[in-house]
Amino acid sequence: MSHKIEGLPPPAALRGAAALGGQVARAGDARQAPVEAAAAGDSLRLTGEAAGLRAMQREASAQPAIDPTRVQAAREALAAGTYRVDAEAIAAAMLDLDARLGGR
Secondary structure (H helix, E strand, C coil), X not given: CCCCCXXXXXHHHHHHHXXXXXXXXXXXXXXXXXXXXXCCCCCCCCCHHHHHHHHHHHHHHHCCCCCHHHHHHHHHHHHHCCCCCCHHHHHHHHHHHHHHCCCC
């Protein structure tokens, strides 16, 4: 992901300062009045990448964090000495995750 910063802030930021009479309080300054909520016209737009990550988060949170059946199977295989690591399956899963996160 890359960001390009040039010159003046976007017009929306300039309008926000103008709506406050051109004066914007600096962080840490004493305030005479409480800070007011943002104007109703303000909005937030997520990029496609952010929306995809949000969807993946929802999908992951719907799944149980731990699968007790798989944990028990791994314990039994370790105890019996039959547990085998499938390096190709691990590598494939890592590459799949990288592709889903937008890697090249």
